Amino acid sequence: MNFCFFGVGGVGGYFGALMTNNFSEKHDIFFVARGPHKDAINSQGLTLKKSGGKELINVFPKLCTDNVNDLPVCDIIVLSVKAYDLENAVSEIAKISDVNTVILPLLNGVDIYERIRRQLSTGFVLPSCVYVGTHIESPGLIYQKGGSCQISLGKDPMYPDFYPEALLLLLNDSSIDFEWEGPVQISIWSKYIFIAAFGLVTAAYDKTLGEILDSPELSELTKSIMAEIEEIAKKLDVPLVRDIVETSFSKAKGFPYETKTSFQRDVEFKGKINEGDLFGGTVIRYGTELNIATPNTELVYSKLLDKFD
Known part of the structure; x- marks a missing residue:
């Protein structure tokens, strides 16, 4: 099969390294990356360093490129970009996908599937979320520290009878922890409640968890x-657990005191594009569409927009 990891930053690089390590001799695996990261992968491979720094994996894809015109039509595409790059990324993967392509988007956000489907009508898009703490430590080097490293994925609403057997077998054979869920939206919204609320507040007020x-x-x-996010989920018929707010808030107690959210770290770099709209903008838009008041989200997001200026 032809297998593409579109975006090999922290998340895509972590899973890309594991799967390339297992299947590069059986399948053609391609990476899409940019700049010094791409150059380092082509010259010395992609290295994955796991927690503790003891376990190292070094892999070489068949090709690492920043131009999808170099690639064939792919059977499976793992899409791992920031939400602000999603529109451009979908335009690109449309060039290397067809009606049989399986697309696994590993992005934060509750409307990622809908955003993709607004641009892409072919192939199978599997709603998903991922729990992994990773980042690019240096060009060509991915460091994983924390997170369960699990992928939750579910059915394509357009093709509810489609079962991605080939993808699930590949994940299993790579010893990647995954859960095939019917109502995967529960996992997606449950994660979003935590990362959106804490991301907005930590970034707006410059505070650690x-x-x-x-x-x-x-x-x-x-x-x-x-x-406010819980009320939106209810209106969309996403059956979250009754105590989702307390449960989500309590998760922060399991992190070190000095922990900053990834969104907060992005905001600290003045001028850097960040995912503020993915959190604040999305909640406010849903609130407007569903006639649900979101005054607290609006307050914090307005404070953040002043920072962006």
């Missing part, structure tokens, strides 16, 4: 944003 927990005011603000 521990500092948020120490502040009664910011704790209540974070929970209020979670509650």
Whole structure:
């Protein structure tokens, strides 16, 4: 098969390294990357360093390129880009996909499937979410520290009878932890409640997770944003657990006091494109469409927009 990892940053690079390590001799595996990261992969391969720094994997794809015109039509595409790059990425993967292509989007966000389907009508798109703590430590080197490293994925709403047997076998044979879920939207929205609320508040107020927990005011603000997202999910008939706000908020207690959210770290780099719209913008748009008040999200997102200026 032809297998493409479109985006080999922290998430795509982690899973790309594992699967290339297992299947590069059986299948043609391609990476799409840019700049020094692409150059390093072509010259010295992609290296994965796991927690503790003891386990190293070094792999070479068949080709690492920044031009999809170099690639054949692919059987499976793992899409791992930031939400602000999604529209351009989908335009590109349309050139290397057909009616049989299986697309696995490993992105944060609750409307990723809908965004993809607005541009791409062919192939099978599997809604999913991923739990992994990874980043590019240096060009060509991915460092994984934390997270369950699990993928939750489910049926394409357009093709509910399609079962991605080949993809699931590849994940299993790569010892990648995954869960094939019917109502995968539950996992997607449950994760989003945590990352959106804590991401917005930590970035807007320049506080770590521990500092948020120490502040009664910011704790209540974070929970209020979670509650607004929960109301949106209810209106969309996503059956979240009854105590989702308390459960999600309590997860922060399992992180070191000094932990910053990835969104917060992006905001700290002035001028860097970030995923503010994925969190604040998405919640506010859903609220408007569904007639659900989102005053706390609007307050915090407005504070963030002032920072962006």
